[in-house]
Amino acid sequence: MPHPYDIYDAPEVLDRREGPHGEVVLRRHGALLQIIANGCFLMDTSDGRSERLLVDVAYDALDSRPEPGVLIGGLGVGFSLAHAAADPRWGRITVVERERAIIDWHLDGPLSTLSSRALADPRTRILEADLVSxxxxxxxxxxxxxxxxxxxxxWTVTEDNDSLYSKAGIASCARVLRPGGVLAVWSAQPSPEFEGTLWNAGFQHVRTEEVPVARGVPDVVHLAVRPG
Structure with missing residues (x-):
């Protein structure tokens, strides 16, 4: 079976916006939708395994508490949100997304086919905000x-995101987690330095889950637990 890219010559730009952090573009390439930020490929609708794993490993690492609340940082193409909303075990589901264009593409644009059911779920709340702030x-x-x-x-999208992965940024993440809460961070490649930062910030049970990809280094999810 041909890859969805193989029978198409060039992607089609569906929308292009200038936001507070630069240019954001939604493209269609064959059967896939792609999000590009300042010329940097962010994600597409080709798979979603690692985005779903991000949600699942976080839930599995919790201490069997009823209806836990989850904060998803980044709406993207909606895989993590849709997966969380499809699981009745989650309670409140909050998504923080700083790009108005991405929110619009989900509310009444091409990405709504992936997220409309999740957005209609009464547990779901979308916040237009910068996650670091x-x-x-x-x-x-x-x-x-x-x-x-x-x-x-x-490999951050903008330089101001660097602070999120520093010791101070991880301390801020710990502040919004309840005791025993779980921090899960998606990455296109393993980061031993970031694992060290998690340990140094006082997190426990730090580990990395790998997600095999067709070519290259596996995607990973960095996982850590705030002490109870």
Whole structure:
């Protein structure tokens, strides 16, 4: 079976926006939808295994508490949100997304086919906000924090996201987690340095889950637990 890219010459731009952090583009390439930020490929609708794993490993690492609340950092193409909303075990589901264009593409654009059911779920809330600012300022707390706003701790979309993966940024993530809460961070490649930062910030049970990909280094999810 041919890959969805193989029979098409060039992607079609569906929308292009200038946001507070630069240019954001939605493209169609064959059967796939792609999100590009400042010329950097972020994600597409080809798979979603690692985005679903991000949610599942966070839930599995929790201490069997009823209806845990989850904060998803980054709406993206909606795989993590849709997967969480399809699981009745989750309680409140909050998504923080800083790009208005991406929210619009889900509300009434091409990505709505992936997320419309999840967005209609009464547990779901979408916040238009910068995640770094949100975890520094919010008084809300959650049982799980699932982050997928960059290509990983070592490959951020914008420079101002770097602070999220520092010791201070991880401390802010810990602040919005309830005792025993779980931090899960998606990455396009393993980051031993980030694992060390998690340990140094006081997290426990730090580990890395690999997700095999067709070519190249596996995607990973970095997982850590806030002490109870």
């Amino acid at each position: 949100y975890v520094n300022e919010t008084s809300d707390t959650y049982d799980a924090l699932c982050l997928d706003i960059d290509n990983g701790p070592d």
